[in-house]
Amino acid sequence: MNSKISFxxxxxxxxxxxxxxxxxxxxxxxxxxxxxxxxxxxxQSAGQFRAMDRDNLTPININNASRQELSxxxxxxxxxxxxxxxxxxxxxxxxxxxxLQTISGFNATxxxxxxxHVRIDQNELINxxxxxxxxxxxxxxxxxxxxKILQEKKGFINNDFQGDRNRYYFKYQLKNKxxxxxxxxxxxxxxxxxxxxxxxxxxxxxxxxxxKDLGLIKQLAIGDYKVEVGQGLNMWSDFSLGKSTDIIxxxxxxxxxxxxxxxxxxxxxxxxxxxxxxxxxxLTSFYSRKKIDANIIDTDTTDSEPSYSSYSAxxxxxxxxxxxxxxxxxxxxxxxxxxxxxxxxxxxATYVNTAYRGNYERSISKYGGFQLNTNKNSVLGxxxxxxxxxxxxxxxxxxxxxxxxxxxxxxxxxxxxQLTMIVLYRNYQRxxxxxxxxxxxENSNNINEKGFLIGFESQFxxxxxxxxxxxxxxxxxxxxxxxxxxxxxxxxxxxxxxxxNKLQAQIKLLMKNKFxxxxxxxxxxxxxxxxxxxxxxxxxxVPISPTLSFKSRAExxxxxxxxxxxxxxxxxxxxxxxxxxxxxxxxxxYMLFGTDNYDTRIYTYENDLxxxxxxxxxxxxxxxxxxLIKYRINRKLSTWVKYSAINYTDKDEISSGLDQIxxxxxxxxxxxxxxxx
Amino acid sequence: MQLRHLIFIPAIIFFVSxxxxxxxxxxxxxxxxSAIGNASVALIDLWCxxxxxxGLALINHKTIGLTVNNKFLxxxxxxxxxxxxxxxxxxxxxxxxxxxxYSLYNENKFSVGFGKKLSKKISxxxxxxxxxxxxxxxxxxxxxxxxxxGFLFRISNxxxxxxxxxxxxxxxxxxxxxxxxxxxxxxxxxxxxxxxVFSYLEVEKNIESxxxxxxxxxxxxxxxxxxSAGISTNPTLIAFGFGIAKEHLQFDISFMQHxxxxxxxxxxxxxxx
Numbered sequence: 001m002n003s004k005i006s007f008x009x010x011x012x013x014x015x016x017x018x019x020x021x022x023x024x025x026x027x028x029x030x031x032x033x034x035x036x037x038x039x040x041x042x043x044q045s046a047g048q049f050r051a052m053d054r055d056n057l058t059p060i061n062i063n064n065a066s067r068q069e070l071s072x073x074x075x076x077x078x079x080x081x082x083x084x085x086x087x088x089x090x091x092x093x094x095x096x097x098x099x100l101q102t103i104s105g106f107n108a109t110x111x112x113x114x115x116x117h118v119r120i121d122q123n124e125l126i127n128x129x130x131x132x133x134x135x136x137x138x139x140x141x142x143x144x145x146x147x148k149i150l151q152e153k154k155g156f157i158n159n160d161f162q163g164d165r166n167r168y169y170f171k172y173q174l175k176n177k178x179x180x181x182x183x184x185x186x187x188x189x190x191x192x193x194x195x196x197x198x199x200x201x202x203x204x205x206x207x208x209x210x211x212k213d214l215g216l217i218k219q220l221a222i223g224d225y226k227v228e229v230g231q232g233l234n235m236w237s238d239f240s241l242g243k244s245t246d247i248i249x250x251x252x253x254x255x256x257x258x259x260x261x262x263x264x265x266x267x268x269x270x271x272x273x274x275x276x277x278x279x280x281x282x283l284t285s286f287y288s289r290k291k292i293d294a295n296i297i298d299t300d301t302t303d304s305e306p307s308y309s310s311y312s313a314x315x316x317x318x319x320x321x322x323x324x325x326x327x328x329x330x331x332x333x334x335x336x337x338x339x340x341x342x343x344x345x346x347x348x349a350t351y352v353n354t355a356y357r358g359n360y361e362r363s364i365s366k367y368g369g370f371q372l373n374t375n376k377n378s379v380l381g382x383x384x385x386x387x388x389x390x391x392x393x394x395x396x397x398x399x400x401x402x403x404x405x406x407x408x409x410x411x412x413x414x415x416x417x418q419l420t421m422i423v424l425y426r427n428y429q430r431x432x433x434x435x436x437x438x439x440x441x442e443n444s445n446n447i448n449e450k451g452f453l454i455g456f457e458s459q460f461x462x463x464x465x466x467x468x469x470x471x472x473x474x475x476x477x478x479x480x481x482x483x484x485x486x487x488x489x490x491x492x493x494x495x496x497x498x499x500x501n502k503l504q505a506q507i508k509l510l511m512k513n514k515f516x517x518x519x520x521x522x523x524x525x526x527x528x529x530x531x532x533x534x535x536x537x538x539x540x541x542v543p544i545s546p547t548l549s550f551k552s553r554a555e556x557x558x559x560x561x562x563x564x565x566x567x568x569x570x571x572x573x574x575x576x577x578x579x580x581x582x583x584x585x586x587x588x589x590y591m592l593f594g595t596d597n598y599d600t601r602i603y604t605y606e607n608d609l610x611x612x613x614x615x616x617x618x619x620x621x622x623x624x625x626x627x628l629i630k631y632r633i634n635r636k637l638s639t640w641v642k643y644s645a646i647n648y649t650d651k652d653e654i655s656s657g658l659d660q661i662x663x664x665x666x667x668x669x670x671x672x673x674x675x676x677x
Numbered sequence: 678m679q680l681r682h683l684i685f686i687p688a689i690i691f692f693v694s695x696x697x698x699x700x701x702x703x704x705x706x707x708x709x710x711s712a713i714g715n716a717s718v719a720l721i722d723l724w725c726x727x728x729x730x731x732g733l734a735l736i737n738h739k740t741i742g743l744t745v746n747n748k749f750l751x752x753x754x755x756x757x758x759x760x761x762x763x764x765x766x767x768x769x770x771x772x773x774x775x776x777x778x779y780s781l782y783n784e785n786k787f788s789v790g791f792g793k794k795l796s797k798k799i800s801x802x803x804x805x806x807x808x809x810x811x812x813x814x815x816x817x818x819x820x821x822x823x824x825x826x827g828f829l830f831r832i833s834n835x836x837x838x839x840x841x842x843x844x845x846x847x848x849x850x851x852x853x854x855x856x857x858x859x860x861x862x863x864x865x866x867x868x869x870x871x872x873x874v875f876s877y878l879e880v881e882k883n884i885e886s887x888x889x890x891x892x893x894x895x896x897x898x899x900x901x902x903x904x905s906a907g908i909s910t911n912p913t914l915i916a917f918g919f920g921i922a923k924e925h926l927q928f929d930i931s932f933m934q935h936x937x938x939x940x941x942x943x944x945x946x947x948x949x950x
Contacts, residue, residue, distance in 0.1 A: 415874045415896055423906065452915055452934070454908060456894075470908045472915055472936055487936050489913045 059119040063093040071253040075113050077457075078251050078392050079414045080105045082344075089343075094120055105417070109462045109498075138176040145169040145609060145672040147189070151665065155190055155658030161318040163192030168202065171611070173261070180210045186263045190318030198327070203317055206268070210259035218282065219275035224260035224268050227286050227436075228252075229337045230383030231396040233406055233446060234350040236438035237269055243440060245494045245508070247455030247469045248412060248420050250440060251385075251394055256284045256337065265315030266292045269333055284337040291327035293317075297361060307359040319658065330357040333436075346385040350398075353378040354435050367478035371447070372403070372433040379434050390414040396439070404429030406446055408439060418460060422469075424453040430477040442473045442488070450474045468493035481517050483526040488514035506539040518562050532560040535602075547579040559600050568595025570602045570618055583632040590625045593618040609640045609672040622648035622664070640672040705758055705775050705786065707744045708931035708943035712918020713893020714907025716879035719829060719839030719867035722927070723947045726760045726771035726790055729827035729841040729863075730802025733769040733792025736762045742947030749938045753779040760947075768793035771804070781813040798831045810856050819856035821848075840864045847884055859885040873897050877907070887911040905931070912936070925949045 060069050062084070070081045080103075087103045088094060097115060100106050147167040155161040167189045173182035187193065187202040195201065208223040226238045231252050240252065256275050260268040269288035276283050293312040308329055317326045335352035356375040362368070381398030395409035410424035426441060430448040437446040440453075455469030474487040490512040497505050512533040517526040535557040543549040551574035558567045572591035579585070587607045595601055601619035607628050608614040618624070626644035633639065645667035648654065654661040707724035710717035718729050723742045725732030740762045748754035758775040771790040778784055790804030809820040827841035843861040851857040865879025874896055881889040893907030893916070905918040918931035926948055933941040 413896070415894075416871045419870050419874055419876075421894065421896075421906075454906060454915070470915075472913050474936065489910075489936070491910075 059117050062097075062118040062120055063088055065118075068253045068255045071249075072255075073114070073117050074246075074249065075110065075117065077105070077248055077420065078387075078412060079390070079420070080110065082387055082392070085343075096120070105414075107459070107462055109459075138174050138179070140677045141171070141173045141175070141182075142675045143169070143171040143611065143672065145670065147668065147670040149189065149661075150667045150669065151654075151661045151663060153190075153655075153658060154660040154662075155318060158658075160320075160658050161190035162194075162320070162323065163187070163190050163318065165189050169263070170202075171261070178211055178213060180259050181208060182259070182261060183207045184261050184263060188316055188318065191316070197323075204263060204265050204315065206260060206263075208259040208261060210257070216276055216278060217274055218277040219257040219273075219284070221257045221259060221273040221286075224270050225273055225286075226258045226260050227256070227269055227273065227284075227335075227337075228254040228258070229256060229284070229339075229350050230254055230348055230381070231394060231408060232439040233396040233408060233437055234379055234381040234383070234398045234434070235335065235337070235352045235436050237267060237436050238438070239264075239267075240438045243442075243453070243469065243471065243490075243492075245467055245469075245492055246457075247453075247467065248422050248457045250422065250424065250455075251392065251410070251412065252439075256282075256339075257286070263315070264313075266311070266313055280341050282339045282341070284339070286333070286335060288331075288333040290331055292329050292331050293325050293327060294329035294356075294358070295325055296328050296358075305358050307361045308356075309362055328358075331355075332357075344387045347382065348384075349380075349382045351378070351380050352434075352436065366483070367480055370404075370431040370477060372400075374402070377402070377433050377435060379437075398432070398434065398437070400431075400433040403433040404431035406432040406434070406437070406439075419456065419458045422453070422455045424451075424455075426451050426453075442471070442490075443475070443479070448475050448477045448479065450476065463498050465496045466494070482515055482528065483517050484515075484528050486515035486528060488512070502543045504541040506537075508535075508537040508539070510535045516561065529562045534558045547577060547582075549576050550574065551576070553604075555602050557595075557600050557602055561599075566596035566600045568600035568602050568619070569593070570604060572604065585630045587628040588626065590623070591618070592623050594621040595619045606644075609642060609670055610674060620648055621650045622646060636676050638674045640670075640674075642668075642670045644668050704746070704756055704777065705773075707742075707945040708746070708918055708929040709905070709920055709927075709945060711746070711933050711941075711943050712905035712907060712916050712920070712929065712931035713877045713895060714891040714909040714914060714916050716865055716877040716891035716893045716907060716909070718827070718841050718863045718865040718879050719837045720877065721829075721837075723760055723762055724758075724945070725792065725802070726762065726773045726788065726804070727758060727775070729829065729839050730771065730790040730792045730804045730825070731800045731827040731829040731839065731841075733762060733771045733790060733802050734794045734800035735792075735829070736769050737764055739763055739950040740947055741950075742945065744943065744945035746941065746943040748941045749935065750940055750942070755779075778811075782811065784808065784810045800829050802827050808856055808858065815853075817853050819851060819854055821856040821858060823858055835869045837867045838864075839866065859883050865891070903929075 067081055067085065070076055070084065076084070083104050094100065097111070097120065100111050100114070145168070148165055152165070156165055168187045171182065171184045173180065184206045185202045186204045191203040193201055206224045208221070208225060210225065211220045212218060214220065228236045228238050232240055257273050269286060270290040271286070271288035273284070273286035293315070294308040295310045295312055296306050297309045306328060312325055317323050332355045333352065335350065337348055337350050339346065339348040354377045358375055360373065360375040362373070378401045379398050380401065381396060383396035385394040390413060392412040393410070395407065397405070397407040399405045406428040408424065408426040410422060412420065412422045414420050424440065426449065428441065428446045428449045432447050434446065439446050441449050442451060443449050451471060451473035453469055453471040457465070457467040459465045469492055471490045473489070475482065476485055478484060479486070492508070492510050494506065494508040499505070510533070514531050515528040516531045518529045520526050535555065537553065537555040539551070539553045541549060541551050552572070554569070554571050556567065556569045558565065570591060570593040572589055575588045577586040589606065591604070593602065595618070598619050601617045603615055603617050606614045606616060606626060624644070624646045626642060628640065628642040630638060630640050645665065648664040651664050654664070654666050705727040706715055706717060707722065709722060710720060710724060710728060713720070720728065721732040721735050723736065723740045724744065742760045744758050746756040756775060756777040758773055760771065760773040763770045769792045771792065773788045775786040776783065786806055786808050788804050788806045790802060792800060792802030794800045803824065803826045806823045806825065807820065808823060809818060811818045823844045825841065825843040827839065830838045832838060841863045844858050845860060847860040848857050861881060861883045863879055863881045865877065868876050870876060875894070877893040879891045881891065883889070889909060889911045891907065891909040893905060895903050895905040897903045901921055901923055903920040903922065905920070907916040908914065913936045914933050916931055916933040918929055920927065920929035926946065928946045930942070930944045935941065
């Protein structure tokens with residue numbers, strides 16, 4: 001199977017699991033609308049989420065926060081960030097948060113949303129070099145977690161799964177101003193606790209030691225880390241958001257290096273990396289070597305180099321087959337990034353080399369005809385970013401040494417206080433190869449796509465906002481299940497209204513047109529047919545009292561393909577109880593869903609345990625509920641319990657293959673304990 | 678490349694086949710209008726003549742203009758329009774002549790329009806058009822007389838709503854001598870965010886095809902330059918434009934991008950006496 005399909009399929013399977021991310025405790029930045037995530041993002045988010053993966057668990061210091069830190073809050077537009085930095089440079093540190101009102105582009109809504117996440121700390125400016133003191137004031141964090149699905153999957157009944165039914169997760173982290181260090185480990189349900197074949201107890205371990213601001217050495221990573229540069233075209237090992245309704249936040253602010261703390265078992269770098277900075281010039285170098293999972297097709301031991309057909313991304317090692325593929329392929333990644341930064345101008349150059357020790361023998365397909373065929377790849381590229389008055393322009397270019405090119409260019413214009421526009425053009429050639437490309441696009445990989453996007457965001461008096469985009473894209477070559485060059489377009493529009501009594505109402509519309517193969521009886525010639533998707537969503541947040549609020553949502557989706565029209569809907573009611581000073585907080589949901597088939601499934605975000613979030617796809621007919629309770633035992637120790645259950649009315653078995661559950665009910669319990677000191 | 682062209686040829690034939698093509702109401706509009714995705718029912722300039730004649734009432738000076746529009750960089754698909762607006766005491770008259778095509782296939786349009794202010798806030802306009810289409814292969818010359826009318830409502834200093842109806846007397850069949858044109862109803866508005874930012878939105882219902890949604894934006898960083906961008910659905914179009922207005926002269930160029938068929942460039946100029 002081709003690596004691209006297997007990649008996608010694996011991520012679909014991944015829904016069965018909740019998605020673990022490292023980062024902030026259950027708090028999603030206010031205007032960061034996870035519910036906006038599109039299917040592609042959901043597929044890609046399996047590993048971790050940048051928005052929640054902020055280094056700072058504590059509020060950031062607004063007076064010396066970098067552009068990257070500010071943008072990682074997902075609360076400020078690029079213009080607001082520029083204005084804030086200019087304000088601090090020009091007028092000195094901000095003394096009181098009320099001062100924010102005087103900065104252009106900051107309104108009451110923004111400031112309200114910002115306050116919990118920022119602080120003003122002038123002492124820090126004085127103590128900046130007290131390294132010893134910082135070490136002593138480190139924050140420590142220990143997390144343990146157990147999950148269990150109460151119904152037995154087929155893989156357990158048949159004894160195909162080698163391990164027990166619990167999922168275990170453990171994490172330790174130390175953090176101070178200069179250092180982040182920690183260990184993350186995990187065992188998925190069905191994976192065994194074993195000390196054989198190189199496994200040491202649990203299935204997955206990750207450790208990181210990350211230091212920053214050590215004189216000339218701006219960043220130093222030892223162990224597991226992430227690399228992100230430019231706009232994500234040349235190198236972005238982290239998962240990243242694609243298009244979303246918050247379209248003017250589309251510009252990425254790369255952190256260069258950052259520690260890796262998540263549980264995606266394949267997509268990260270393991271080795272050493274550093275960023276050396278001298279005045280406006282910085283040089284980031286990284287080297288990584290580790291073993292990843294791959295589907296080995298030739299296990300001939302006489303040949304020192306195995307043959308593999310695809311990279312496996314699920315990180316699941318439950319069956320003998322999965323265990324055979326575990327850490328079979330040696331991967332080496334190295335490269336460097338050279339950057340020149342002025343306040344309003346940035347330029348960077350990237351080189352990345354990726355090599356696998358083995359013979360890549362992927363299955364031949366027409367649509368994959370231009371994809372990478374070898375076990376080696378290298379890319380060379382540059383990125384530019386500058387701002388002038390009310391305009392921000394950015395772009396990135398990348399060339400794969402033995403393949404094609406890819407580039408994107410975009411301009412953001414702040415037309416007036418109420419209106420911001422963006423235009424973005426992208427062109428990713430069909431023979432462009434890059435394992436770590438993660439930039440904006442309609443396809444899940446940055447290949448075989450040309451597209452043009454116009455987006456806007458408009459805000460009227462803190463009350464009413466409207467945003468959306470229109471994206472037009474062409475695919476010059478075939479795609480999976482699309483047996484001819486094709487094209488499509490997408491419109492998204494979201495209107496948000498905030499009433500006087502804090503009631504919030506939201507309407508979101510989506511229209512998308514693409515092409516797909518019509519199923520044909522003989523396999524010879526496939527015809528394309530347009531696939532039209534329409535969806536409408538109403539979402540209301542009703543605060544009953546300061547401690548209790550309701551959230552209601554109705555979403556309807558219609559899909560027309562060939563002669564068939566299918567639809568789906570969901571309806572849910574959320575209750576959130578959170579009282580200041582009370583040790584208990586409760587989140588609960590009751591949801592009904594009904595869809596004609598899998599294609600009309602509707603995604604919903606649900607609250608989950610800290611350091612994770614879950615996006616579930618809802619298909620077929622049934623009901624679902626969950627109850628999440630947090631209990632704070634004392635200042636240092638807290639615990640969370642979540643119970644969730646789905647009942648289908650039209651199914652006697654859930655899932656398929658080894659994941660199949662007999663019966664129409666699936667329920668799960670999760671427990672987490674967090675200790676900080 | 679060969680394969681791709683093969684796919685496009687039927688699409689081009691379909692798109693420019695005389696039946697379909699003459700029905701594209703937006704063919705005769707100016708490049709300032711094209712640049713905002715033709716969301717121009719409430720746009721006021723000389724080319725109200727081919728757009729919404731109610732706008733004629735708001736033209737206070739004698740104006741003459743020319744616009745040349747090419748479709749998909751195919752040399753035989755050119756449209757040229759000449760227009761004149763003559764304000765009088767009772768209202769403004771508009772005259773225009775348009776030519777599209779080449780010797781084997783061509784279309785002409787001659788129009789006389791009149792726009793008048795009904796009150797401070799309401800203006801209206803009407804127009805009579807003579808259309809003719811000549812096809813050498815069918816050895817035919819088909820023609821028709823078509824009327825159209827529109828209104829503009831100034832709701833506030835920032836908001837103008839426009840509506841326009843083309844060819845209310847719909848006649849569905851063409852024959853060898855009679856040219857049939859569809860009825861087109863448009864409604865839209867022009868909202869000024871500020872003195873620099875103008876937004877346009879329009880919905881077009883053509884009786885013979887799908888609803889079109891159009892939207893555009895013009896940004897005028899100063900009094901001379903204007904930059905525009907627009908979109909339009911069914912078919913999917915993206916447009917850009919650049920314009921200069923200096924004293925009596927206005928000059929605009931625009932590019933409209935069709936997803937499959939490619940680029941359509943256009944330029945317009947007008948001179949105000």
